[in-house]
Amino acid sequence: MIAREVVQLADRFQKLELHAARGGREVLRVLLEIIAERPKKSVRELADEARENIAYLLNSLPPYAPPLNSINQVLLILEEMETMPVDQQEVKRRLAALQPDSQNITLLHRKIADGLAEILPPEPAIYTHTLSETVLGVLLELHRLGRLTRVVVTESRPNNDGWTTTRRLADEGVDVSLTIDAAMPAAIEHSHLMVSGSEIIRPDGSIVGKIGTHLAAMVCQRYQKPLYVIADSNKICPVPWKNYFLNQFTEADLGIPASITPLQVIGSYFDITPAHYICAYVTEKGLLSSQEIAEKVREMKVSQWLIRNLEEG
């Protein structure tokens, strides 16, 4: 049976109301809640019901690593516990230990900002596209450290997430400017470097990001400006998920009443930036190369049920 909370969460994912990091926290919270509400079932029944709910959720999940990682963690525990003579209380105790500590987010941003500050030029002018909770938090930390001179942001159509980044930075007194997506080349040419968030860091170091990220990366390469991916390590995803293009544009995304119906609108919310465009990944665990990302992925376990489910689509 699909829990009401899961249906609601799937709906929010479908509408892209949750960003990646928060999505990860919400998935974990909801899964732990529904498991906690099933006191009379066996471990096997508990696991089956969790998998049924997870399968429903996967159908609407945008390409975000944190929710996938949360799901993977829950499944790994369930798979392990199913093979052991333990009761459901033990399962719940193990799962409860996964609860994320939201107090650590500021500390996380601080750690990443400290790492980034070490490689920044004096008086850095930084370009970024769209909105990322981590990038925003890190830029604000750099500002607090007195290590940020200027930021240029592109608006990031269709939902103009770049406006939020600009407004939030301006509110904190950062010298920040906004420009149109089409003016990326000029914005990048006049910056020292680009920082980008990511929805997923894939095993080969490529990243899934908001549409336009790949284009900006190409421009960075053309103008010889380094691109740093700013992400906490929870964005590294060992799950071999391929369905990155679930979220296709519709007429509504153009934001203008179309004079022609049906209007053939194409494109999707996310794109993939290959690893060769990326200078380094700045995480709370330090500065990583794409090879180090690959090594980290090899150390991570993936639920076999999750792999099978995703392969079957």
Next chain:
Amino acid sequence: MVNHPAIELVCERISKDLIGGAADTAKEVMSAFAQVVLESKASSLEALYKEMDAASLAVLKVCPSFAPPINVLHMMMGTIESDLESRTSLEEAKKHLKETEKSFNAFMETAFEKIATIGAELIKEGDKVFMFSMTSSVWKVLRKAKAQGKNFTVLVTEARPGNEGLWTVDEMHKSGIPVEVSIDACLGELIAQSNIGFAGVDSVAADGSVFNKAGTLLSALAAREYGVPFYFVTDTLKFDTATLLGLPFRSELVHYHEIFGDKKYDTGVKVVGSLFDITPPRLITAIITELGPIPPSACINVMWNMKRSKRISELLPDWAHNKL
């Protein structure tokens, strides 16, 4: 000196942005100059030159960064300067100016057809054709290819902030050409699946670089990345001879209201960027003109053969720096 009413009128229409585009502006400027010559009461060639000089100054003061109307000034002023040098009679000079007008009109009638024919040859059956923003010269190429019986699909992006790409959607729909549209940030995805890319031109520089709507450079960069040939389509009237003098293109900035509309933020949210960008020659496959496809490096040869006026060349540095 009081200018002819036709000059006053065209200046007003340019200032109020009432004329469609660069080519139409050039036509109206030529027509106004033809009236100045036809109805002039000047009793000497020098007096006619002074009337035309005043008219040129008035047009330049309001002229935006369009090469075609400036090339019209070069043509007319260049013609009368040659006659002044060779001490031609007033009547003979008026005849020469009339011939210049006629040859300009003949050019305007035939150039686009030639360009459409040359450009259409590049489109193949089943192609996906990327086009950035809107421009009537590319539309003509696409319509010509359609008239030749080719089936192809046009891919276009919005072209913020003016969304001129949606005009292309309308035009293609009217012409029965399948069209698909997306946002500008998605143009890499569109170009990657295209066989060929086209963009229009606001001005071509002596070094073959192209000044056009912001996003053109991004399109050309993406096309180079994906190995897609990227062509610019224009008549040679858009070749900006001011760049032979080393003068820069005159650009305009993106304004706050073009992004945010009436939305106001208390803190210092600034809007930056230019409405135009410059695509360097290395990203251009060729420039499709009435003379044929021209490699960017050959643009300077075309400019050397264009009529140029000493007087207009003297005024252009101040025009380029908004000092007229």
